[in-house]
Amino acid sequence: MTPPPSLRIEPIPGYSPTIGRLVGMLTYSRSTTLAAVQGVTMAQLDHLHDERSNSIGALLAHICVVEQSYQVLTFEDRPLSPEENERWATALTLGESGRLTLRERPLEHYVEQLTAVRQKTLDGLAARDDAWLEQAVSPAPRINAHWAWFHVAEDEINHRGQIRWLRSRLP
């Protein structure tokens, strides 16, 4: 059993104080994403509500590669490589290509990927401090690392809203 998500934002042991508060937000947001897809079948993950919709599975793949992209930007201090861009482009941009290729994967596939990517985020954040969090992201100097990681949660929550909407209308 996964414990219920904390409904407190506060410092967390193992992280510097402001990073800990951010981790609380990322963790709470993820718990709501996983709750939104609990028990969906592969056919439901692949279902297209209309001809322009992303499937729930494609949105989960998108949530995963957004997080991976911000790991590269903030932990490795570099833009995506051409190879990463090519590998992640479909899930980053979604749309027609995603409708064709992000399919036929069971829920466990997405949950395992999300969990592995999140662990790498938590390890990276645990190794850094609050001064780092406030610094500009060198390959994207208009943003700082704190905004970058807030945005990872924010993009996930945005798509979770869509997942809830889509799930409540599955055939």
Next chain:
Amino acid sequence: MTPPPSLRIEPIPGYSPTIGRLVGMLTYSRSTTLAAVQGVTMAQLDHLHDERSNSIGALLAHICVVEQSYQVLTFEDRPLSPEENERWATALTLGESGRLTLRERPLEHYVEQLTAVRQKTLDGLAARDDAWLEQAVSPAPRINAHWAWFHVAEDEINHRGQIRWLRSRLP
């Protein structure tokens, strides 16, 4: 012209440091909500995508009363009064009653309400400190004030995701 939203989360003059970071998140989230509805007509605000959909206008009304409710919980340290519950219930719960009554208001109505309510939030947060932010919310002691205000942003972002989806499918 509204200035472009800051893409940095950091302390903000006029707020204690952690509250300032939270205000940055609330402000960024709100800027994306307003961008998502810029230029929509009253007919578009009232449009129902299907018989179970909330209109974009109803979602804006919901965003507004969620924020008002958390003002009561965290700034006034009390649950909603029966009178507030009655006044806000339709926008808080949405659904059938919202489809019938949250209608025929132009975008300016919603933007004015959102702006007035937000100003009250900013005034309330400016008058408090980081120690307050971490304290439990007395009428809902499982949550602390920081989670409460993160949740206000999170719920708004969730519905902004739905607003974007609905707007892209307006007739």
